[in-house]
Amino acid sequence: MATSLSANQGSTRCAFDGFCRQDASSGAAIHAPGEFPCAHRHIKAGQVLYRAGDDLHSIYPVKAGCLKATFPAEGSRDQVVGFYMRSDLVGLDAIGSGKYSTTVTALEDSEVCMLSYLQLEDHCQQNNDLRRRFETLLGRELNSDQGSLAMLGSMTAQERLATFILSMSARFSALGYSSSEFRIQMTRDDIGSYLGLRLETVSRILHRLQDLKLLSINGRELEILDRPGLERIAHARNEGG
Amino acid sequence: MATSLSANQGSTRCAFDGFCRQDASSGAAIHAPGEFPCAHRHIKAGQVLYRAGDDLHSIYPVKAGCLKATFPAEGSRDQVVGFYMRSDLVGLDAIGSGKYSTTVTALEDSEVCMLSYLQLEDHCQQNNDLRRRFETLLGRELNSDQGSLAMLGSMTAQERLATFILSMSARFSALGYSSSEFRIQMTRDDIGSYLGLRLETVSRILHRLQDLKLLSINGRELEILDRPGLERIAHARNEGG
């Protein structure tokens, strides 16, 4: 059975440890060195956490669930620019301008912490280590975007899908779930928008990869059958000269 | 005559004022509240400032010239992920990992400041205002990447070119140069790599836009003849339902 994103596995080791910690059983916030209390918030599937243009008030570490960020695209349907899972920080797009630049929507029932940005700044100022970790996360976000940029610029649809699946696999793995068998929460349309493809193309190519015995896809349940094969496709450009 | 990027206009008002200031005439560094001395460095056209994988030591505000950042693409030719002009901060891609993730090359003879990152961190810690400005720049970088992402995902070649030209125009304008007549320092190949197009396509479409009387292109000298027209093309998707 595929691991669900929404399964909360009690004690969590994730990137935002130190920003905020909460007693899973009681829901009560714990004060600890370099940590501070924060409220949490449930978001039902399809509901919006914040909209592009809203004022920055909080940064939201994801505790459970899966969300997508969309970038308003003037007339056309909004473009998906990222997906968030547990341990990701939502809201960094507002840093700099003071306004969120994307709209964040839950893909399934999700739970996030709410870190007041002002409070976070205060704590970062006092705690060098915390600040550094925060910067690290900002930088990682930046790099992941540049990676996506490189992908959209130069890859074929098949290469993009293979890369996307491997990256999802890596993220699940980093969270302690199976890296070869998981459930993706986004629709074909979401994936297509994110990868710069039409949903029909996403569907077709997922099945092509299945025909090639590289993976098995059943609705949103995905199993990687031949990781080296997928990697070969993801990096197809360095094949045979 | 088109304004050259490399023309240094003496007293500069730009985003990194406060990070570093230097007496333009003597080259001597000036100490001022919230500012600190820094070395500067000349880079000849074609030379590399740093390579992907190098350890982060400095952040480089651009004083003059134009540079490109390329992302290593495993086998294929590296992908251009950004261009830097005066007042841009080069090196932010290393924040988080501690290693630069891109290779930065000068497109023309350029000049950058060298801010030791350790020193910068120290100063940011002591100077709240400086830190905030630094974060602002980080955030802006992030947003610009997400904008590019949206562009690559959903736009046609013509829309991409129009958007790119308008964005270059805005950048020149922000630096105090003409917004309608300027010289782009990058090759068709660079532009194509950045926009996810082949250089032939870039060339063809630039001339198509010229045929449409929207701009005039002569080598790298570019003049915008019909800004509203360009904007209409850049946002083509919201035309006539």
Add this chain to the structure above:
DNA sequence: CGGGGTGTTGAGTCCACTCAACCCTGGTGG
């Protein structure tokens, strides 16, 4: 004068898109 880097232009191909039909599933209500 030759050579490399850059840019333009043409002809033909292919990949991803568009348009369209259809299936499956879950939910709702008679």
Add this chain to the structure above:
DNA sequence: CCACCAGGGTTGAGTGGACTCAACACCCCG
């Protein structure tokens, strides 16, 4: 219970835009 519907997903046929391959023009520089 079944009918109906909406959202998501699959599959097919045909089109078009960007790519590939290729030739050639231009310019600077040695």
